[in-house]
Amino acid sequence: MTGNLLDPRITFGQAVADAAALDPKVVVLSADSGGSSGLGGFAASHPERYLEFGIQEHGVTGVASGLATCGYIPVFCAIAPFVTCRNFEAFRNDLGYMRQNVKVVGRNGGFTYSDLGATHHSLEDYALMRMIPGVTVLAPQDPAEIRGAVTAMLAHEGPVYMRIGSEPLPEIFPDDSFVIGRAKRLRSGNDLTVVSTGYVTPRVLEAVDQVGAEVDVDLLGLGTVWPLDAEAILDSALRTSRVLTVEEHYLPGGLGSAVCELLAGVPGVVVDRVAVPHDYVPSGRYDELSARFSLDPEGIAARIRAFAASGARSRPVAPGVSG
């Protein structure tokens, strides 16, 4: 992890601009949201492929669908709840059902817009988006992964939703490699599996290193929420028998739920989840709210210790394997 913190929106915008400069099929759509999504430079350099629509997300989602039918690859980035909740039916029908090659990016995800309150929080986007058949859900974990995820989503044929935050992020990965649907093992261990996603992962890594002497953690960082890297998670869970998921998302419906769905048929594996309780998060300071929900390094470390100390381990059994 480097000490250099980068604004994910700027990293994202630069990555899109770099890709779009090479691929004339990439068009950027703005709902009065492009500049604050780091795309102001692209607007200046490629005005013909930067389309402004003002504050409206249902309409822009439809426009994206229509542009995709013409062979373009629209990238639409705005505040996360407005490109997932407000336009949900357009996303489902015009992008999902129509299988359009559109990339929607929700920025200021989770409660990173902490002081603006629940209208601007996005704690259900993983749940909503993974419920639309055919939609890939990305949550890159550091600036390198944001760059890699932009490249990967543009190369992927089909609708993609990507969540980024707004808090400055440290680099935790050595390069931009990103394979959709594949987890990265950040630490290897045998006591406990921790599965994390999105911009929370650098904090999880810090927490895992804090408890390193006490708990031997197998840490899987998921830049892709959906489809889940079932193989990596199953493999780790069968070794450790305990899986802790960490995400800045509501407890129901997100990564933790997806992991529970995956492991429901696996005897002997216990899952615990660090997530946001299913209620409206008050406005406030981001660091204080993160601590309230155990999403700061100290809180995550405490949950790892508590989970590791609880109950007896039993040997898990793979699905379909008796005895």
Place this chain on the structure above:
Amino acid sequence: MSPSVLELELAASRARRLVLRMLEAHPAGHVGGALSAIDLVEAIYRTAMRLTVPGLAAPDRDRFLLSAGHKALAQYAVLAETGLIPTDVLDSYGRTGSAVPGHPDMHKLPGVEANTGALGHGLAIACGMALGARLSGFGSRVFVVMGDGELPEGSNWEGAAIAAHHRLDHLAVFVDANGLQISGPTREVMGMESISAKFDAFGWATTELDGNDMASIVRVLDELPLTPGRPSAIIARTVKGRGIPSIEGTVASHYWKPSAAELAAAIEYCEDTTRRLEALVAAS
């Protein structure tokens, strides 16, 4: 050579017969709105669009979108009547997995551009297609048929703003204003008049016409765009269920489940009309 008004009336009558052919396969559907719009759809396909069977997926094709996707019977019938799809596809109507389902599916039937049916989606998608055509340097045009009953959906007005702001004058919207929807007269359910004043206020060029009068439709299609630099909105006053006397102008025609006798009577009336028009065309 462009077909004459009489020839278009004949084509529309044949298309109405194909709607009834689908009802012979499965006697239920959104017939009223299909038949109010079918003269518009026939005229758009026959006189305004450049479409061929091998060109149905050509990047520079003209596009037709049915924002009111429940009027799909009209589009299916016209696609078959114009030879763009095989007519026997229509006989699968009502069957599981049919290429002509209750709402159109672009992955099942060539010529269908979007999976509409949920109302208030078509216009914004059409704006994206029009923007894409412009970006590509194509001279393609985009035609949309909406229903007056779907106008309260706010997303339509997002699309209306987009089309005007981006000066999409190669986009034309026909509002099939038959004045009736499932709960009753549209003006009582949710008054949206003046429709033309609303589009006009958004920056569109607008006109009104009798949407079941082929001569009027052809005249307007020849004039598009109504004003260069502006998208065109044509408010077409129509009769729901037009062409089946027993259900014309009724709310009940919205989703019609005819008895065998009702269907036979409708077919007889339609075939009489077709024969009359054939004679007139032959004599002209």
